[in-house]
Amino acid sequence: MNQAQLRPEAVAATRQAGLSPPLPQIPADIFDPAHYAPVRRSLLEAETLPAWCYISEAFYRREVEQIFLKVWNFVGRADRIPSPGDYVAFDFVGVPVVLLRDKQGEVRAFVNTCRHRGTQIMSGEGNCAALRCPYHSWTYGLDGRLRGAPGMEDTVGFDKSDYALQPIRIDSWDGFLFINFDPDSIGLREYLGDLPERFACYNFADMVCVRRKEYDLACNWKVYVENAMESYHVPTVHGLTLQKQKRDINPPIAANGEYCGLYTRHIGSRALLAGDTGFPYIPTLTGEATEGTFYPLIFPSTMFALTYDCMWWLEIHPRGPSHMKLIVGSCFPRSTVERGDFDEVLAKYVRRWDQSIPEDNDISERQQLGLASPFTAPGRFSALEPLVHVIDNWVLDRVIGPAR
Incomplete structure (x- = not known):
């Protein structure tokens, strides 16, 4: 059923009951190309995207998976973190990210979750000598390597070198910073053309x-x-x-x-x-x-x-x-x-x-x-x-x- 074909009496009934009106109907086969054929026509013959492309959780999740987790995403200017130890933490499409400048002055990006049990490590922005998890004090250097893991001395086969922060690809163009979650994607310069x-x-x-x-x-x-x-x-x-x-x-x-x-x-x-x-x-x-x-x-x-x-x-x-x-x-x-x-x-x-x-x-x-x-x-x-x-x-x- 197209969202424009919903019965008016159904909308009226929900309003009378003090409820929110129904959302547009979203087809079960939302990713069937046939739904989007009118958008594919030339400009002055085409239709706009169906409304569900802007409200559907399923469509949004596919955008995250097929677009934002695969392309180069702009995340600001490098002059926001000008000095060694400067960092900024934020969420991008559900991924906690921390950008920082290491001791050598290089800008790095990491997944901002502890390798122990997944706690978000950094928040906001500031300057730090190391990244310390607020849960169990696992501590990481500005290069992402695990430096300290208190209480793990008796854990069998535990090697700190195996538990560095997960790196995120980062590159810059004239001071503009971009991150990419896909290790197999093309480089930033090729992407920008x-x-x-x-x-x-x-x-x-x-x-x-x-x-x-x-x-x-x-x-x-x-x-x-x-x-x-x-x-x-x-x-x-x-x-x-x-x-x-x-x-x-x-x-x-x-x-x-x-x-x-x-x-x-x-x-x-x-x-x-x-x-x-x-x-x-x-x-x-x-x-x-x-x-x-x-x-x-x-x-x-x-x-x-x-x-x-x-x-x-x-x-x-x-x-x-x-x-x-x-x-x-x-x-x-x-x-x-x-x-x-x-x-x-x-x-x-x-x-x-x-x-x-x-x-x-x-x-x-x-x-x-x-x-x-x-x-x-x-x-x-x-x-x-x-x-x-x-x-x-x-x-x-x-x-x-x-x-x-």
């Missing part, structure tokens, strides 16, 4: 992250990604903010790598509200970067905004089919950060982000509420949503299998 070369003129390696802000949102991760990668919503959702910025929207950029993106041609920084003035342009910009802003999405869920004077990112940590964490990071060239008026001028950029991002957050949560309705049926794409169609098919290629 021509993206580093395309955006080399922004000189990210010389940038400094000056602000991180986190939001806990009640929406599916795809809802937020889709919204970020289309401009169709701007006149309505951002009518009093971003819509006042004059821009010329170009076709999606051609990509050779696991990314896609938008480009807009305009005058003035997209990181400011209309009428505000800010910092000077990044001096190393060339070509189209001097004439507008790029908005690349690194699949599956990392969005950058690259404008004349700075960049900011949208980093998503999925937390289930209907929840996610959003992390917004803001970077400026080191020479800009060293200006005497930096804090004063930065306030204008913060005002822009703190007005426009909550607008996207609110509409994404509203969309999630609608997708949970028993009567929500697939819609159609407009010509202003080409990358939503690309994103949805990228997901289906991995969750369902490549289109035939």
Whole structure:
């Protein structure tokens, strides 16, 4: 039964009884490619994803297994842990992770669970000389090796060298950190393709992250990604903010790598509200970067905004089919950060982000509420949503299998 065919009397009965209305019907054969054939059509003939793709626990678990545990996932900037012993712990799709900088200055990533009985070791962020489990005091060096295991002296055949923390692949590109849970996946540079070369003129390696802000949102991760990668919503959702910025929207950029993106041609920084003035342009910009802003999405869920004077990112940590964490990071060239008026001028950029991002957050949560309705049926794409169609098919290629 399609979710749009649920009997209205069933909904009315549950409401009369004071219960929540039924959720959309999810087919038992949810991974049958036939359900997704309408999404596979060309943009202006295609339908949007079925609602269950945004609320189903089974669909989400398949996304975790076939996407997030196999690809390179962005986890912030290396300057968040600048000194030996600095660490940050977080959860990513159900995996406790700790990032740290070891004594030699190398950034490492480990599964943040003790090899004894699985207790989470580190929490929050800070600086440490070693990682000590709060349960039985098993202690690990910054290289992940087990250094101390009190009480294990009489355990037969126990060798500390066999019980190091489980490492997670980690790599960086110009200060941006990525982790990968699959030891057999391709390398980060191959995954990114021509993206580093395309955006080399922004000189990210010389940038400094000056602000991180986190939001806990009640929406599916795809809802937020889709919204970020289309401009169709701007006149309505951002009518009093971003819509006042004059821009010329170009076709999606051609990509050779696991990314896609938008480009807009305009005058003035997209990181400011209309009428505000800010910092000077990044001096190393060339070509189209001097004439507008790029908005690349690194699949599956990392969005950058690259404008004349700075960049900011949208980093998503999925937390289930209907929840996610959003992390917004803001970077400026080191020479800009060293200006005497930096804090004063930065306030204008913060005002822009703190007005426009909550607008996207609110509409994404509203969309999630609608997708949970028993009567929500697939819609159609407009010509202003080409990358939503690309994103949805990228997901289906991995969750369902490549289109035939």
